[in-house]
Amino acid sequence: MAIEYGLNEEQEMLKTMARDFLANECPMTHVRELMEDETGFDPELWKKMAEVGWLGLVFPEEYGGSGMNFRDLSILLEEMGRAVLPGPFVSTLLLVGMPVLAYGTEEQKNEILPKIASGEAVCTLAALEEDGDWWADSINIRADYRGGHYVINGTKLFVPDAKVADYMLIAARTKRTENPEEGITLFLLDTKEVYGTMSTLLKTMDETRKQYEVVFLNVPISAENILGEVHQGWPIMKQIALHTTAALCAEMVGAGEKVLEMTVDYLKERIAFGVPIGSFQALQHRASDLVIGLEYSRSLMEWAAETIKENDLDAATAVAMAKSFCGDTCKKVVAEGIQMHGGIGFTWDHDMHLYFKRVWTDDNAFGDSNYQREVVAKTLDEIHQLAGGGRWAKTAGRLTQMG
Amino acid sequence: MADEGPEKLEALRQEVRAWLKENLPEGWGSPGYVAPERGSKEAHDLGKAWQKKLCEAGYTGFGIPTEYGGIERSRAEIAVIREEMLRTGTPPPAASLGPMIVIPTLLRYGNDEQKKRFIPKILSGEESWCECFSEPDAGSDLANIQKTGVRDGDEWVVNGQSVWTSGSKFADWGVVPVKTDPNAPRHRNLSYFVFDCTSPGFEVRPLKQMTGDAEFSETFFDNMRIPHENMVGEEGQGWYVAMATLEAERGGGIQFVAPSRRIEPTTLGGVDIYVELAKNTKRRGMTVWDDPLFRQRIAQFAIENEAMRHSRERMRVKAMKRQLTGNEQSIGSIFSREKNQRQANMVAEIMGANIQFMRGDPRALDDGSWTYTFLRTRGNTIETGTTEILRGIIAERMLGLPRSRG
Ligand SMILES: Cc1cc2nc3c(=O)[nH]c(=O)nc-3n(C[C@H](O)[C@H](O)[C@H](O)COP(=O)(O)OP(=O)(O)OC[C@H]3O[C@@H](n4cnc5c(N)ncnc54)[C@H](O)[C@@H]3O)c2cc1C
Numbered sequence A: 001m002a003i004e005y006g007l008n009e010e011q012e013m014l015k016t017m018a019r020d021f022l023a024n025e026c027p028m029t030h031v032r033e034l035m036e037d038e039t040g041f042d043p044e045l046w047k048k049m050a051e052v053g054w055l056g057l058v059f060p061e062e063y064g065g066s067g068m069n070f071r072d073l074s075i076l077l078e079e080m081g082r083a084v085l086p087g088p089f090v091s092t093l094l095l096v097g098m099p100v101l102a103y104g105t106e107e108q109k110n111e112i113l114p115k116i117a118s119g120e121a122v123c124t125l126a127a128l129e130e131d132g133d134w135w136a137d138s139i140n141i142r143a144d145y146r147g148g149h150y151v152i153n154g155t156k157l158f159v160p161d162a163k164v165a166d167y168m169l170i171a172a173r174t175k176r177t178e179n180p181e182e183g184i185t186l187f188l189l190d191t192k193e194v195y196g197t198m199s200t201l202l203k204t205m206d207e208t209r210k211q212y213e214v215v216f217l218n219v220p221i222s223a224e225n226i227l228g229e230v231h232q233g234w235p236i237m238k239q240i241a242l243h244t245t246a247a248l249c250a251e252m253v254g255a256g257e258k259v260l261e262m263t264v265d266y267l268k269e270r271i272a273f274g275v276p277i278g279s280f281q282a283l284q285h286r287a288s289d290l291v292i293g294l295e296y297s298r299s300l301m302e303w304a305a306e307t308i309k310e311n312d313l314d315a316a317t318a319v320a321m322a323k324s325f326c327g328d329t330c331k332k333v334v335a336e337g338i339q340m341h342g343g344i345g346f347t348w349d350h351d352m353h354l355y356f357k358r359v360w361t362d363d364n365a366f367g368d369s370n371y372q373r374e375v376v377a378k379t380l381d382e383i384h385q386l387a388g389g390g391r392w393a394k395t396a397g398r399l400t401q402m403g
Numbered sequence B: 001m002a003d004e005g006p007e008k009l010e011a012l013r014q015e016v017r018a019w020l021k022e023n024l025p026e027g028w029g030s031p032g033y034v035a036p037e038r039g040s041k042e043a044h045d046l047g048k049a050w051q052k053k054l055c056e057a058g059y060t061g062f063g064i065p066t067e068y069g070g071i072e073r074s075r076a077e078i079a080v081i082r083e084e085m086l087r088t089g090t091p092p093p094a095a096s097l098g099p100m101i102v103i104p105t106l107l108r109y110g111n112d113e114q115k116k117r118f119i120p121k122i123l124s125g126e127e128s129w130c131e132c133f134s135e136p137d138a139g140s141d142l143a144n145i146q147k148t149g150v151r152d153g154d155e156w157v158v159n160g161q162s163v164w165t166s167g168s169k170f171a172d173w174g175v176v177p178v179k180t181d182p183n184a185p186r187h188r189n190l191s192y193f194v195f196d197c198t199s200p201g202f203e204v205r206p207l208k209q210m211t212g213d214a215e216f217s218e219t220f221f222d223n224m225r226i227p228h229e230n231m232v233g234e235e236g237q238g239w240y241v242a243m244a245t246l247e248a249e250r251g252g253g254i255q256f257v258a259p260s261r262r263i264e265p266t267t268l269g270g271v272d273i274y275v276e277l278a279k280n281t282k283r284r285g286m287t288v289w290d291d292p293l294f295r296q297r298i299a300q301f302a303i304e305n306e307a308m309r310h311s312r313e314r315m316r317v318k319a320m321k322r323q324l325t326g327n328e329q330s331i332g333s334i335f336s337r338e339k340n341q342r343q344a345n346m347v348a349e350i351m352g353a354n355i356q357f358m359r360g361d362p363r364a365l366d367d368g369s370w371t372y373t374f375l376r377t378r379g380n381t382i383e384t385g386t387t388e389i390l391r392g393i394i395a396e397r398m399l400g401l402p403r404s405r406g
């Protein structure tokens, strides 16, 4: 696989365009307005995002999309991270649009994708439940087959953007066997056509992203609305997790770089002891550490995006590596950003905490850095067994490569 | 350059494999193989001989103009060669300073005669090099160099002292910045020379370091004469030439590094060795690999190795677009050196009581090389500029923060 390092001309344009667009259409003052709004959704802004082609960015043109690739998408997400953009972009495109494109029937694709691209349809995924754990065993709300259709009962938690979603993808259990990854089915619900769901806004830390509890009470849904095969929803969920995790890495790196820039500016401006605080080595060295962390975060993030773009076999490992490193680093960046701002960085009116909350929430989603590192460890174990082990005595000299 | 077809690359891979089998030292890779002692003449000669073989086979000198003994190879070919070398491991390049720092410095500041005279013999392993930069009172504060050079006809007469000069015991040539204009301000008072280590007046006194061997030495210049033609760059330009040397050193020879294209045992192999060690080490009835704390640390190194690989590639692309200033080298330099140290610490903790065995004790694993590494890596964060100095470079030159006041 040939990895494209750096951006081509079109990607540079996309990036500049996205930065300008977000600065004009969703400056921090507007982010804060949307935080106060119960849905965090701005239909006007959404329409403009559709007009510039973002909502169908990675869909083929036949579904009203722009036919761009995952790396392009990740460039957009970096900019959204810099802007702490509120609203259902990730929910709509990553959690629903891309899986429908990959696994949907022709009818499903024709129904939903053009609506997403044009801004008519907002979507979300109802996956997590009470324990908030991203793994198959935690999916327990039931979809029972009765009288020719399924009936869903139970409660989903941490459902983003549920209130404004026109379509909701639901992971429900249709069968319980020894293997928890078996027997999960994904249903695609048109929220305007069904009754029996109730969404309640959760009071959560990152107010730029609204999350809900969604209760399903005898919600009927036809087998036609299954995405993929019955009982076979988990592999799709894993794919959703893979893509969204890569996307969140881009968002975290964007946020982290912005925080570093804001912090460096502050270090140059703020005077204490008669000098700019950026002349204190204690702060200089810490700022340098953030530069180092972000360089490697970006390197892994771009690689992960490329592996997804190329549908490469390394994608799962690349994404786990990227998420683990970006998560650790960006959590540190936002914490240091607050610290180096002193008291002002701790206030509500300063934007530091918005980045802090966004990054910590992103890191947690779909498995945090520690979990991802364990995924890498499992891969190492497999590779070790494949390689046959037993070679270490030969290779010890490699350890001393430096100096 | 376009990629070769897969068949050609596979043929190259087989060629390198066969070549390694033929050319690696007798017994290499077998548990009984005992490497020559670090810092010994034997180790140095082995490094030189290895460099010579690499050169003859066309496995070194990539990207260096052919008129100076280099060779053109595609990135894919270089990747294959490196992968195969990583797979078996190779003798440590005792003569590494020549290729790593002298060639880039000469390519940037040397005149044509100097390039023609010195580069081919570095590549062929015939001549090894040392770097006489640090002095007792000029380490981090390198611009404080006190060595003096006074012009005498076609020669410069040099007096003074260096310290911590790695590899100088056996080096054939050296590089040295010398104060040639005592009246000029800092950064404009130095000139940079290459000199023959057999010159009368040059003396080397080995210094034992914490590993127990003497890789570096004190070096003395007592009315040592250097022909004027051995000045690299202009008179008074020595500080900037020295910075080019340090940049190359901190980049660790980026120009010779090629990426492999997929994750495979060789790349994750940077840590496969730790997986193996952890699986073979038992602590209180459980293998170290089964301890999540260690497993996570090992996985972290796999992640960091990949990160470094991709960062190097990003830098390479930026360099091609002329978007690098040179200060970026500090990023990789700090990260890789500190990672080396953290890795060695982890190994020491995995091995527990056994890390104590040094070379020479029959119980020492791999002839004590793990313990050697554990100790040697302490120097990694000091040599070629301490990690504090490099952090300062990032802060002041990359981020544009005001000059530090301590
Ligand atoms: C939760 C909270 C409660 C508080 N309650 C009170 C209160 O009740 N009463 C009250 O009077 N104050 C209170 N404060 C204010 C607090 O004491 C100050 O915020 C703190 O002393 C830092 O000062 P500053 O905000 O001006 O930051 P600055 O002094 O501007 O510092 C900014 C950054 O520069 C660093 N820095 C500054 N000088 C140096 C130096 N010489 N060397 C290295 N680094 C340096 C700081 O460590 C910090 O990281 C409170 C603050 C918080 C966060």
Ligand SMILES: Cc1cc2nc3c(=O)[nH]c(=O)nc-3n(C[C@H](O)[C@H](O)[C@H](O)COP(=O)(O)OP(=O)(O)OC[C@H]3O[C@@H](n4cnc5c(N)ncnc54)[C@H](O)[C@@H]3O)c2cc1C
Pocket: A403, B130, B131, B132, B133, B134, B135, B136, B138, B139, B140, B141, B162, B163, B164, B165, B166, B167, B216, B379, B380, B382, B383, B384, B385, B386, B387, B388, B389, B392
């Ligand atoms: C294994 C090894 C091999 C070496 N090989 C060579 C060689 O081949 N050729 C050669 O010329 N030199 C060599 N050196 C020397 C090396 O370059 C110097 O040791 C290094 O530059 C530090 O200088 P110093 O030892 O004088 O320490 P000092 O400069 O005295 O530093 C002491 C401590 O103070 C810190 N410090 C100093 N200034 C600052 C500052 N402005 N801000 C913050 N912290 C500061 C340093 O980071 C360090 O922690 C080698 C060193 C080692 C350990």
